[in-house]
Amino acid sequence: MNPETEKSLFRALRYQDQPSLLSRPEFEGFATTDEILAAHADGRLTSAQQEWLTVALANSNILRQQWVALLESRETVAARQGVWRRFAMAGAAASVLLAGVLVFVNDPPQEFSPPASPMAESHPAPQARAQVDAPMRKQSSADQSFAFEDRAEPPQRPAAALAMPVPDWNGFMAVYAGDQAHLSDSPEGRFQALALSLRHLQQEDCSVAAAQTFLQRLTLSRQDYPAPLSPLEPGLTADACALGEQLIQMARQAVGQ
Amino acid sequence: MDWSSVILDPAFLAGLDRMAAKRFVQPALAEEAAAAMLDALSEADWQRLRAFGGKSAPATYAYAVAGRAMEDFARRRFGRPRPPQWLQEKGQAWVRLWRMLCLERQWPETLMQVLGKEFVDGLVREAIAVIKQRIPRCGEPGFSECCVTELGLEQLPDDAGDSVDQALARTQHKHALAVLGRLLNPADATVGSGPSDEEDVLNELIRRLALTADDRLLLSLSYEDGLSSRKIATLLETSAATVQRRLAGLHHQLEQALRVMGLADTTAAGEVNLES
Numbered sequence: 329m330n331p332e333t334e335k336s337l338f339r340a341l342r343y344q345d346q347p348s349l350l351s352r353p354e355f356e357g358f359a360t361t362d363e364i365l366a367a368h369a370d371g372r373l374t375s376a377q378q379e380w381l382t383v384a385l386a387n388s389n390i391l392r393q394q395w396v397a398l399l400e401s402r403e404t405v406a407a408r409q410g411v412w413r414r415f416a417m418a419g420a421a422a423s424v425l426l427a428g429v430l431v432f433v434n435d436p437p438q439e440f441s442p443p444a445s446p447m448a449e450s451h452p453a454p455q456a457r458a459q460v461d462a463p464m465r466k467q468s469s470a471d472q473s474f475a476f477e478d479r480a481e482p483p484q485r486p487a488a489a490l491a492m493p494v495p496d497w498n499g500f501m502a503v504y505a506g507d508q509a510h511l512s513d514s515p516e517g518r519f520q521a522l523a524l525s526l527r528h529l530q531q532e533d534c535s536v537a538a539a540q541t542f543l544q545r546l547t548l549s550r551q552d553y554p555a556p557l558s559p560l561e562p563g564l565t566a567d568a569c570a571l572g573e574q575l576i577q578m579a580r581q582a583v584g585q
Numbered sequence: 586m587d588w589s590s591v592i593l594d595p596a597f598l599a600g601l602d603r604m605a606a607k608r609f610v611q612p613a614l615a616e617e618a619a620a621a622m623l624d625a626l627s628e629a630d631w632q633r634l635r636a637f638g639g640k641s642a643p644a645t646y647a648y649a650v651a652g653r654a655m656e657d658f659a660r661r662r663f664g665r666p667r668p669p670q671w672l673q674e675k676g677q678a679w680v681r682l683w684r685m686l687c688l689e690r691q692w693p694e695t696l697m698q699v700l701g702k703e704f705v706d707g708l709v710r711e712a713i714a715v716i717k718q719r720i721p722r723c724g725e726p727g728f729s730e731c732c733v734t735e736l737g738l739e740q741l742p743d744d745a746g747d748s749v750d751q752a753l754a755r756t757q758h759k760h761a762l763a764v765l766g767r768l769l770n771p772a773d774a775t776v777g778s779g780p781s782d783e784e785d786v787l788n789e790l791i792r793r794l795a796l797t798a799d800d801r802l803l804l805s806l807s808y809e810d811g812l813s814s815r816k817i818a819t820l821l822e823t824s825a826a827t828v829q830r831r832l833a834g835l836h837h838q839l840e841q842a843l844r845v846m847g848l849a850d851t852t853a854a855g856e857v858n859l860e861s
Contacts, residue, residue, distance in 0.1 A: 329836070329839070329840050329843070329849075329850045330850050332764075333764050333768070333850045334808075334836060334839065335676070335808050336757070336760050336761050336763075336764045337761050337764060337765075337790065337839060338804045338808045338835070338839070339676060339757045339760075339761065339804075339808050339809055340757050340758050340760070340761030340762075340787065341761075341787075341790065341791060341794065341796060341801075341804065341839075342796070342801045342802075342804040342805050342808070342809065343754055343757075343758075343801075344796075344798075344801060357638065357640075358638070358640065359636040359638060360636050362636075362646065362649040362650050362653060363636065363637070363638060363640055363641070363646060363649070365649045365652075366640070366641035366642075366645040366646040366648070366649040367640040367641045369641065369645050369648075369649070370641040370642055370645050372640060372641055379798050380798075382798035382799060382801070382802050383798045383801060383802075385802050385805070386798065386801035386802040386804070386805045387750075387754075387801075387805075388750055389677045389680075389750050389753065389805075389809070389810075390656070390750055392805060392806075392810065393652075393656070393681075394649065394652040394653055394656070396820060397604050397607070397608065397648075397652035397655065398604075398645070398648050398649050398652050399820055400603055400604055400607045401600035401601065401603055401604045401648045401651070401652070402600055402603075402648070504825075505813075505814070505815065505825065506814075506829070527826060530824060530826035530827075531826055531829075531830060585702075585815075
């Protein structure tokens with residue numbers, strides 16, 4: 329299909345006629361759309377309210393712009409929340425890496441709740457997240473030898489990431505984002521192959537076959553870059569997904585995203 | 586509610602700075618915008634915040650109000666003339682960049698540097714090059730006043746931009762009908778089968794795709810706002826891979842629906858020119 333055809337049709341198809349949010353019974357009690365956006369950002373809308381707001385966001389460029397600005401006002405915090413959650417998902421296997429990455433993470437403000445997103449892959453309730461965060465904080469504060477724990481602002485690259493040349497991480501991120509990999513029998517080439525297999529792993533929802541390929545390539549890259557990749561110990565295929573998440577976090581930190 | 590303690594908290598003020606820095610890439614302008622937001626919030630003893638009904642954290646509500654105040658500042662400072670038709674057809678990303686470049690006179694290199702990664706690869710660079718080529722007076726002092734008349738555009742009523750949205754929606758609807766007209770009559774790209782046929786086809790597509798609210802938002806962020814998968818993933822709290830997978834799925838659904846309806850598009854990229 330011609331890309332211009334696709335763009336034109338999708339732009340028209342995204343609209344859905346609906347009355348203004350404030351006139352809907354679901355939003356009775358809300359005085360302004362500002363109040364609705366704020367409640368959404370704090371994860372306090374019901375699923376029905378969420379659904380209508382999502383349609384309104386798709387329809388209105390102005391409202392979407394305001395929504396993006398609202399999220400960007402707290403982007404740094406949100407990113408940290410995301411890191412906390414991903415680490416929580418990674419479970420105990422993350423503990424080694426945690427020591428290397430916690431330098432970038434402040435304790436999130438108590439008031440903050442992550443924005444509720446209809447596409448979010450996981451939405452731990454605030455209470456649940458507090459439970460998740462608590463052992464993490466305990467672990468980090470217990471690690472008295474970790475001198476840089478509170479130096480979170482501004483973000484710095486992990487020492488591990490700095491040990492690898494930055495262009496390798498950039499190449500890794502480019503391939504992960506969809507660029508063509510330059511595969512070769514070199515550390516860089518193998519590292520790009522690892523990015524490719526990570527992308528494939530996530531596209532395949534961590535299938536066993538994709539996990540095996542990823543772990544094989546991770547083993548090779550760990551031989552090329554033993555220091556920076558040492559926290560990523562290839563193990564069971566069931567752990568590949570979590571390892572992949574850790575790896576992409578390291579890459580993002582390294583390129584400053 | 587003690588709004589002064591919420592708003593004057595250094596953490597909150599840092600959030601205002603972040604918002605302004607994303608919207609205005611030039612530091613002096615960003616600073617001005619942050620100050621304008623603060624003024625708007627504190628005006629008349631925190632008047633704008635009084636509608637707060639406790640449905641979110643106070644600071645979150647204040648950020649939402651500040652976001653609106655930031656756009657008010659931009660409108661007051663630079664006006665909001667209607668974008669040229671060809672720009673509207675390119676989508677919101679181009680309109681946004683046109684506004685930043687031509688009206689607000691933000692620096693092209695800094696725009697590319699700051700926003701490059703948020704948009705689809707190459708979009709910022711391409712948009713800037715095309716806009717500067719097609720609107721030579723873009724960014725000149727007084728562009729807003731001179732070119733509203735010069736380009737035959739009308740100044741919009743003071744409606745916070747809603748009518749711009751409506752105009753964009755109408756333009757895009759018309760454009761989609763033209764595309765469907767071409768698919769219905771591949772032999773003659775200038776003549777459709779009749780507006781009602783094309784409306785019927787569009788309605789049939791809507792029925793077949795049965796897009797969810799999430800799909801619609803994803804399409805807006807990608808096809809309208811031109812954001813990269815990574816940026817969309819950040820906004821929607823998911824992974825870039827998930828975003829790409831969903832977009833690929835929607836592309837496949839559209840292709841399949843057109844094929845079933847006997848409207849397969851066989852033209853290659855660059856062959857379509859519906860701009861009048």
